[in-house]
Amino acid sequence: MAKLELSYKDDAAHERNESTNDYGDFVMCSYKLNMDSVLSMLSSIASENSFDPPDKRPKLSFTQNADCYLLNSKSQYAWGYHQWPCLYATFKIPEFQINASYQVLAKRGLPLYPDMYVGITEFLDLSSSIGHHSNMYQMIVVVPDFKARIDRLVISGKKVSLTVESKSAPLENLVAKIYLAKGRQSYQSEDLSLSSSVVSTEVDFEPDIVTACILDNRDDVLDLREHHLDWTQYNEDVIVEMPSNQIIELIQRGENEKIEFKQTAGEDFLEPVVSFANAEGGMILLGVDNYGKIVGYNEDVDKLRDKLASRIRSNIQPSNIKFSVQRVELEGQTLDDKKQVVIAITIYSGQSKPYYLRDKGILIRHGASDRAITPAELDEIYARRGNNNNRSPWL
Numbered sequence: 001m002a003k004l005e006l007s008y009k010d011d012a013a014h015e016r017n018e019s020t021n022d023y024g025d026f027v028m029c030s031y032k033l034n035m036d037s038v039l040s041m042l043s044s045i046a047s048e049n050s051f052d053p054p055d056k057r058p059k060l061s062f063t064q065n066a067d068c069y070l071l072n073s074k075s076q077y078a079w080g081y082h083q084w085p086c087l088y089a090t091f092k093i094p095e096f097q098i099n100a101s102y103q104v105l106a107k108r109g110l111p112l113y114p115d116m117y118v119g120i121t122e123f124l125d126l127s128s129s130i131g132h133h134s135n136m137y138q139m140i141v142v143v144p145d146f147k148a149r150i151d152r153l154v155i156s157g158k159k160v161s162l163t164v165e166s167k168s169a170p171l172e173n174l175v176a177k178i179y180l181a182k183g184r185q186s187y188q189s190e191d192l193s194l195s196s197s198v199v200s201t202e203v204d205f206e207p208d209i210v211t212a213c214i215l216d217n218r219d220d221v222l223d224l225r226e227h228h229l230d231w232t233q234y235n236e237d238v239i240v241e242m243p244s245n246q247i248i249e250l251i252q253r254g255e256n257e258k259i260e261f262k263q264t265a266g267e268d269f270l271e272p273v274v275s276f277a278n279a280e281g282g283m284i285l286l287g288v289d290n291y292g293k294i295v296g297y298n299e300d301v302d303k304l305r306d307k308l309a310s311r312i313r314s315n316i317q318p319s320n321i322k323f324s325v326q327r328v329e330l331e332g333q334t335l336d337d338k339k340q341v342v343i344a345i346t347i348y349s350g351q352s353k354p355y356y357l358r359d360k361g362i363l364i365r366h367g368a369s370d371r372a373i374t375p376a377e378l379d380e381i382y383a384r385r386g387n388n389n390n391r392s393p394w395l
Contacts, residue, residue: 001093002060002139003124005082006038008146008167020055021123023105026116028123029055042141045091060139062091072224073149074237080142081127084167085223087143095137102132148174148214150223150237151197155210157243161200162192162212162225171195173217180207240346241326242283247344248330251285251292255368261288263295265307270315273308274357275365277321277350278373278381282365286343294330296340301327304343315358322348353381 021028031054033041044051050061066089071077073085080088098116105113113119120136121129130136147169154161162176176192176199185205192199194214208229214222227238242250255261260272262284269284276282287297305325313319326344354362354373362373373381 001120001124001130001136003126003142004038004041004139005142006144008144021110021119023107023110025099026105026119027057028119029053029057030123031055049091060093062139063094064092066091066141076127079124079126079128079130079140082142082144084144084146084149086145087141089141089143091139091141093137093139145222147216148222150212150214150225152237152239153210153212153225153227154239154241155207155227155229156241157246158204158206159200159202160207160210160212161198162214163198164194164214165197169216169222171197174214174222176212176214179209179211180205181209182207236322239324239326242328242344244328244330247285247328247342250283251288251294251342254292255290257365257367258282260284260368261290261292262286263289264297265304270311270357271360271363271370272365273312273321273323273347274316274355274360275363275370276347277355278353278363279349279365281349282347284345284347286345287340288342294340294342297343298341299343301325301343308345317356317358318352320352321350321355324348353384354378 017030018032019028019030033054037054041051045062049063049065050059052059068087068089069077069080071080071082071086071088074081074083077088078090080086082088102115105111105116105119111119111122113122117130117132117134117136120126124140146167148164148166148171150162151165152161152163154163160178160180162178164171164174164176166174171194174194176189176194178187178189178192178199178201180187180201180203182205187201187203187207189201192201210227211225213224216222225238229240250259251261253259257279258276259282260276262269262272263286265286272282272284276284287295289295308323308325312321312323324346326346328342328344329339330342331339356362360372362378363370364373364377
């Protein structure tokens with residue numbers, strides 16, 4: 001398996017060093033190539049369906065032309081993922097028999113990998129793990145477009161905001177377009193100037209369908225975001241915020257199968273995280289006691305997000321739980337009418353159920369509490385997961 005990825009000319013931080021990890025029958029190599037070498041390699045691929053590695057290792061030949069896809073920034077397709085919009089192409093390599101594929105890769109001075117599949121995944125920096133049944137007989141080519149990208153899309157009630165980052169395209173040459181819809185209601189924005197990196201629009205309904213894009217001065221779509229509020233999984237930079245009046249309403253209704261109150265992020269904080277991930281998702285309101293009294297929790301959102309991610313990695317398996325963190329200012333909700341801050345943490349329904357919490361096991365949400373899962377409920381999760389495995393891996 002091989003991967004060719006182009007770097008931005010001034011972005012030395014993303015360049016990897018040349019290395020050769022030789023485990024005997026299994027070798028992993030990385031190379032730094034200048035643009036002339038890359039163009040020569042691509043030309044050879046186009047004309048001869050093959051290319052020679054830089055250190056004269058065996059030539060790679062391809063069995064057919066590439067499958068090519070344009071990926072939006074931060075979107076995943078197969079093993080492809082990039083922070084910027086990119087062209088993602090795959091060329092098939094003739095297959096051959098591999099012996100001892102589960103053998104540990106170990107040698108003095110080299111990284112230890114439990115097997116070749118983990119080694120390939122980490123060495124090539126693939127977006128998802130390959131396995132015994134994966135078609136790894138291919139070369140991946142990733143060509144990022146560093147003009148501009150959508151850095152963040154925030155949906156907050158009736159308001160939608162878009163943050164754009166530019167690398168090589170001047171912001172003043174770009175425009176944004178936003179489409180919003182709910183039922184039969186819809187809204188199409190005019191051209192939104194990007195002289196500032198943030199644009200927003202507000203309508204008289206709360207949209208559940210949002211499409212946003214940025215265009216250059218040739219009207220080429222540089223990046224795109226599409227989101228439906230019913231989706232349980234979406235790009236990490238799509239942030240759905242709940243307006244403060246809806247947060248107040250949730251607090252007044254009390255805890256239920258979707259809402260958990262936590263005064264602090266104590267030892268039992270991860271229990272509803274696992275329960276919501278094993279169910280259909282839910283929200284933890286941090287800074288509210290068990291009786292629905294707002295006590296406040298004023299912590300930097302970015303620091304809290306990092307702490308939660310670290311705790312999930314250390315205590316929950318699998319650790320790929322998706323969540324978002326929102327700081328909500330509630331004014332006039334206390335006896336002295338002082339403004340209080342509540343942190344709303346949305347936990348999304350997991351895609352790798354069941355999730356296991358260290359020292360607690362597999363938890364599920366039942367009413368307003370978390371409890372151990374029953375064998376019947378566990379069987380149901382595995383049955384649903386088996387059905388989902390029959391779907392296309394790209395969906």
